[in-house]
Amino acid sequence: MHLFHLKVIRRQARRLSHINTIEDTTIYSIGYGNKKIEVFIAALKSFDIEYLLDVRSKPYSKWNPPFNQAALELALKNNGITYAFIGDTLGGLPEDRSCYDFNGKVVYDLIREKDFFKEGLRRLTTANEKRIKLSIMCSESKPEECHRSKLIGQELSKKEISLKHIISEKRIKSQQSVMSELTKGLNTIDLFGKETGFISRKSY
Numbered sequence: 001m002h003l004f005h006l007k008v009i010r011r012q013a014r015r016l017s018h019i020n021t022i023e024d025t026t027i028y029s030i031g032y033g034n035k036k037i038e039v040f041i042a043a044l045k046s047f048d049i050e051y052l053l054d055v056r057s058k059p060y061s062k063w064n065p066p067f068n069q070a071a072l073e074l075a076l077k078n079n080g081i082t083y084a085f086i087g088d089t090l091g092g093l094p095e096d097r098s099c100y101d102f103n104g105k106v107v108y109d110l111i112r113e114k115d116f117f118k119e120g121l122r123r124l125t126t127a128n129e130k131r132i133k134l135s136i137m138c139s140e141s142k143p144e145e146c147h148r149s150k151l152i153g154q155e156l157s158k159k160e161i162s163l164k165h166i167i168s169e170k171r172i173k174s175q176q177s178v179m180s181e182l183t184k185g186l187n188t189i190d191l192f193g194k195e196t197g198f199i200s201r202k203s204y
Contacts (some may be wrong), residue, residue: 026133027124027156029148030166033141037066039168041079044135046169050083051127051134055148057091061139089120090149092138093204104203108151121155128161135166142184149175150198 028047032040044052059069066075073083092106095115099110111117127134140146143153143165153163153175163175 006164009073023127025161025164027128027136027161028129028133028164028166028172029143029153030135030137030144031139031141031146031148032061032064032137033139034064035141037072037075040067041075041081043166043169044081045079046134047164047166047172048133049081049135050132051084052076053090053124053134053136054085054137055087055090055092055138055152057093057095059085059087064139067139086120086123086136089116089123090136090152092151092200100204101199105142106147106200106204107197108147108199111151112155121152124152124156125159125161135164143173143178145201147200149178149182153178154198166203 002030013118030040030043030052035043054069054072065071069085073161076083084137094106094114096114096116099106099114101107124134127161136148136152138146140148143149149163149165153165156163157175158175165173165175165178167173
């Protein structure tokens with residue numbers, strides 16, 4: 001067979017292998033915003049989620065009390081879903097102030113280099129290897145506005161794990177489509193191979 005044809009076949013095989021890996025992942029993401037707890041849990045159950053991992057740095061909600069840690073954990077338990085708080089490792093507002101710029105905005109490029117974040121990410125990749133159905137959760141209902149996609153989802157993508165963002169019952173968006181919306185279709189890698197850096201929308 002001609003060398004050119006072999007190269008084409010190999011490229012196609014790698015591409016298909018990557019697609020199969022992406023489609024076969026078990027890590028989901030969800031945000032609650034102003035959702036009612038019943039609607040939120042129904043969305044989780046529609047994807048057979050077994051574990052909910054809370055990646056809020058502070059697991060409380062001033063505007064939506066059913067999502068305060070204790071109340072949320074009980075509601076999930078009553079619906080057969082196990083709750084765990086991991087905002088200390090994968091939270092978007094770390095206590096380490098070296099992760100912030102001079103304006104008080106969180107710089108996600110700085111977080112991804114921290115040992116605590118790498119440890120949290122390892123927990124997700126291990127769960128995926130074990131085929132555990134889990135979802136990470138934060139407050140923002142739109143994934144493109146949250147560190148779930150800008151930080152966690154991007155790092156998982158490097159490990160060929162495409163975070164599945166739950167929008168509502170039986171409806172999800174892939175990490176790729178969320179990032180396309182965020183960047184308005186522009187590539188997140190520039191001509192020099194450098195990845196686009198993201199920061200938080202607000203100062204803290």
